Amino acid sequence: MAGHSQFKNIMHRKGAQDARRAKQFAKVIREITVATRSGLPDPAMNPRLRAAILAAREVNMPKDTVERAIRKASGAAGGEDYVEVRYEGYGPAGVAIIIEGLTDNRNRTAAEVRSSFSKHGGSLGETNSVSFGFDHIGVIRYPAEAASEDEMLEVAIEAGADDVQMTEDGHEIVTSMQDLMSVRDALEARFGEPRSAKLDWRPQTTVSLDEEKARSVLKLIDVLEENDDVQAVYANFDLSDEVAQALSA
Structure with missing residues (x-):
């Protein structure tokens, strides 16, 4: 459901997340593969790859699994072409x-x-x-303890964010598609790595x-x-x- 706030009251229907972990890993590895091939295999120089690595951490993918996927995608053979x-x-x-x-x-x-x-x-x-009928936007999420509500608002708006809200899951920063990466970098420099940073389709x-x-x-x-x-x-x-x-x- 991609983390939409309007779905938060039904996410528990997914219950046995462990049973879905292999499928989650496969989807994230596919995104890492495409992200790696879209630029350099260095996440510091490849914004999409950095976002894919954050997604991997969201599903608790082991670091060696992430690194192996990057190596495979950047190799000569390369594997599947998505x-x-x-x-x-x-x-x-x-x-x-x-x-x-x-x-x-x-x-x-x-x-x-x-x-x-x-x-x-x-x-x-x-x-x-x-x-x-949807807005295609960027969404960055931080845990509540990352910053005070006022501090997050000040830094995010100064960096170019469109909106900042405090939800039951923490801070949610909304940006335009174009500004997602620059806002994320500014917030990361101040508050450390976000929990997630990705594009989202938000219904109007x-x-x-x-x-x-x-x-x-x-x-x-x-x-x-x-x-x-x-x-x-x-x-x-x-x-x-x-x-x-x-x-x-």
Whole structure:
């Protein structure tokens, strides 16, 4: 679910994270591979690789696994050649969904994503068919103890951030796509490495779902996330606390 704040009240449905760790690692390694090949294998000189390494730490990937993935991607043989893809469509109850992926076979991935939509009450649309309803932004996150609320706000705004909020998970700094890396570097110089720094699709409006519709939407999103070629899924729904509790019962 890519860490959207509107999903925080249902993230516990993922329960057994350990059972998903191998799949999480595979997705992060795929991003490290693409990031390494997009520039230098040195994270200090490659902003995308630095972001991928942060993502690896978020899922507790061992350091030697990260280093091995970088070495493999920067070697002569190189392994698989992945391309970035994005799909957009509507799920049950008209929920707008954006899927980002990395694939070595566009035709296979497109067919699998289309099939997932069809089998679970949705329909795959054309590129940009739903993304107009989302803002493509940068999001940087720090734990609450990294700084006071006022200090984080002052430094972030001075660095060019658009917004700073204190959430139950800590500080959330929002930037434009273009300013993500420069703001991250400024904050890192002051507060140390962030918990995460990545691009995000944030819906401009959300659709409230009852329990039945929520189960249908979450089933589709689970199926999409299980696809090895899918890196992240974004959607514009929200759940009340009552519905979230019912789903976790």
